[in-house]
Amino acid sequence: MAVMTYREALNEALREEMERDPDVFLMGEEVAEYDGAYKVSKGLLEEFGEQRIVDSPISELGFTGLGVGAAMAGLRPVIEFMTFNFAFLAIDQVINSAAKMYYMSEGQFPMPIVFRGPTGAALQLSAQHSQACETYYSHAPGCKVVTPGTPADAKGLLKAAIRDNDPVAFMEGESLYNFKGEVPDDDDFVIPLGVAxxxxxxxxxxxxxxxxxxxxxxxxxxxxxxxxxxxxxxxxxxxxxxxxxxxxxxxxxxxxxxxxxxxxxxxxxxxxxxxxxxxxxxxxxxxxxxxxxxxxxxxxxxxxxxxxxxxxxxxxxxxxxxxxxx
Amino acid sequence: MPETKTKAKKSSRKKSDALAEHGISDELALELMRDMLLYRRFEEKAEEGYAIGKIGGFCHLHIGQEAGAAGSIKPLRDDDYVMSAYREHTQALAKGVHPNAVMAELYGRKDGSSGGKGGSMHIFDADCRFMGGHGIVGGQVPLATGIAWKIKYRGEETVSLVFMGDAAVNQGGFHEALNMAAVWNLPAIYVVENNEYGMGTAFSRVSRTDMSTKAVPYGIPSHTVDGQDVLACYAFFRDLADKVRHGAGPQFVDLQTYRFRGHSMSDPVSGTYRSVEEVLQAKEERDPIALLRDTLMEAGVLDQETLEEMDAEARQVSLDAADFAEASPPPGPEALYANVWAEINPNGRLFFDRRPESEEAS
CATH class of the missing domain: 3.40.50.920 (Rossmann fold)
Incomplete structure (x- = not known):
């Protein structure tokens, strides 16, 4: 077992899944040159290049919809929200497009996409930056919701979420990023969704x-x-x-x-x-x-x-x- | 044949030159006529189906705007992507979706393009790369940008063409998407079917600037095209798609057109927001089918007899589609829970009404 932070565990999961599947890319605000607002994507730009680690404009609705369209066409996007507080701007594309596409096309367009970022409160960020958002997403059939609380769960569940063929809202915790814990050394440590x-x-x-x-x-x-x-x-x-x-x-x-x-x-x-x-x-x-x-x-x-x-x-x-x- | 026999306004140019000018063969011109007749007759059949209660919900007809569908989609390759909003029946036909599948979808039947689960606003056909059928104004614009992203990501030589109504350019997602497409030089063609009204609101009442300016802030080339002239449309989109597939980057097209019917089936033809005279005048002067008919007849490419044969064929295909739809069964109850999830995880519950569970048990 290696001891690592929640942030490092997420980083490892992203790296491993991107190595495994060339269709996986990460897009969001500050994910590339800045290494991620919370440094989750640290070093990934260097390793995978700007085609796959993509700094977006501050356009939550736009880049979320772009990710959904890319998933319709066969890619496996990971869309990072700097926090889920900002994702209210984008929720139309998550609920109306991503979560419903497979159903309203009668199974013609699977939607393998992950929307990830921190949810909930940190410290003294006040009303607009401190809210837990999971029920907005779990309310809609067609959207899976994952909320890891430890580094091991963060790694194993993010890998599962990226491999899943449905949209997944993957909700992290701002105050968890520095939290340390043991993570199994397996080459391919995946925790299946739906197991408490x-x-x-x-x-x-x-x-x-x-x-x-x-x-x-x-x-x-x-x-x-x-x-x-x-x-x-x-x-x-x-x-x-x-x-x-x-x-x-x-x-x-x-x-x-x-x-x-x-x-x-x-x-x-x-x-x-x-x-x-x-x-x-x-x-x-x-x-x-x-x-x-x-x-x-x-x-x-x-x-x-x-x-x-x-x-x-x-x-x-x-x-x-x-x-x-x- | 359109309802009116009135000749279109005379153009100063000799009409027989139009085909040569646009590099369109006689055969292709006749094919475009055949396509547009089908779109017109198909929509009239849908209108009839709605009137007798076979089609429910919202139903937005494309009558009057046929040249935009034929002229922009027909020049594309089979592997190019087309996406649209909710006035998309004829665009689906243009991209190759079978009329039977479209009509059966309008009827809410099992053999519809979405198994009866999408309806008029959600026609999809993955094989034809017809990407929907989207019901939130402007919502499809970022999606189509994502398809263009995939094309560039994989290094393919296809294009992503997306239609929107004129009202969509006032949505935030439109601006966000165009900005990203420009920044990343994506192979996307944004086509505004500018029929002058967003539902019942004239565009001039909700924008201080002209349509042609909307993409300018993003550094995207803007083009204005007569959306009633199918030959001009065809030539324009043929050349544009070729440039875009070879790296010209995103393009914005103001396709000027006019809707001959109400916004949806619940809106009368003229409504409270435009005059009957305005609609009649447009039908007289700007009917894309009548315009092409006159051009082709004057050029000696089309005669009355051939036109009538073509029209009879279009009516027959539409009638067959309606018969097919009528004969297709409604989706079975098992369809209700099918295709909510692409992946049913072996662990945990995905459905929370417990109905699928109890049905399994029974």
Missing amino acids: DLKHEGGDVSLITHGKMIHVALQAAQKLEKDGIHADVLDLRTIRPLDMDAILESVKKTNRAVYLEEGWPYAGTGAQIVSMIQEEAFDDLDAPIIRVTQADVPMPYAKNLEMLAKPSANHVIEAVNKVLYR
Whole structure:
């Protein structure tokens, strides 16, 4: 196992997939000469040239649509959003073009394209730069959504996303790029989409989450351990496809669940999952499921208010206490 | 034959010179006539199908604009790409999509070009490189730019030609796409079918600058072409496509035309935004089929009998298409969930209504 940052893991995945398939190219703002706004594409321009590592103008709608058209014609584009906050300008091309093309052409045009970049809040970037965007994409049939929380998951899932024949919104975390972790040394380390990962095992309560929130959940689980409460921390890793079997397995073991996500509550990922659990495992539940989310407000700038708005380990612990009736 | 027998305005030039001037053979000119007659009769058949409830949803007819389809697509190679917006039935025919497949798609039937799942606005044919059929105004412009990107990426000698209506040039995606095409010198031909109205809004009411200026800021050559003169269109696009496939970079074409029907089937022919007189005058003076007929008859290339034979054939092909569509079954219920995903991952759920699951179980 090599220890590397999340950023380096993504970089390796890109490099390996570009070496493997000449149809893969990376396009986005500052990906080439600047080495990527978050340095994810560092060194790739030198290695693959400007034909395959392409600095775009600041035209999110335009270069996203360009990528979708290139995918229609047989290439496998990786489109980088500097952050998914800027991708609202481009969401027409993701939903109306990429996600629907295969269906409305009755299977004539597969859409092997990855839209990637950081989602969610970092630190004090305020309202327009701090939002978790995954549910906008997971809402639409035809679009897969992947949210890796560790370097190993980032590498293995990005490789799978690039090889997948459907559009994939691949959502990273700005505050994860420097996070270090072990990554298997395999020549070709691929994690299939749709497989959740039990990041921490316990039998008392299921903490189900995705993306960078796994770290908040793990922190909560560690604190709970000291209190004698053992939590499963289930990292979904991909929102669509969704590993419902793993969710049900954990919930049927613990009979109690908390869903933690970085985004807002209304029609959030947790809302979907809570609905499915009550439908499919009602008799296994000993308590209502509670969701922990960002406060239902735009993200404020002031440090203290931002801290209040973000879901924290303490919020998770409070929720766990509730579902355990403590 | 067009509804009106009125002769087109006399041109000062002798019409018999037109073929030679454009380097178009008699045979080719007759083929263009045959094509345009088919487009006209096909659309009239679609209009009829809509009126009797065989075709639903939105249906945008191309009647009056046929020369733009024949004149720009016919000179292209089979491996060139064509993409369009939602007034695209005849462009699909021009690119080689079978009339039966187009009509069956309008009817929402299994044998339609998209298996009945796209409808009038989403005609696709990968084999013919007809790339749709897109329903968001201007949304296809970045897509076609991406196809041009692929052509350059792979070093191919094809072109990506995309149609849009005049209203599309006010969309942001148009400007973003043209800028990128210019920066990267992509083999893209942007054709504005300028029929003067974006739905019911005259172009002059939503733009202070002329259409011919729209690509100028990006350093893209701009061309203005009479979109009712199929011979001029053909010659122009033949030469333009040749230049673009050999590295001339993106081009912008203001193809001046006029729509003889309403915006869609729910819009009367003249509507509230243009006068009946304006439409009648355009039909009298700018009918692309009548214009070609007069040219060819004057040149002695076409006689009344041949024209009537051609027209009867066009009517027959359209009738056959309607019969084919009528005979084709609607897509079966199994089609509902088919082709949402190109790849069903072995792990995890992709559908969330649980219906495919319960159907599998039953």
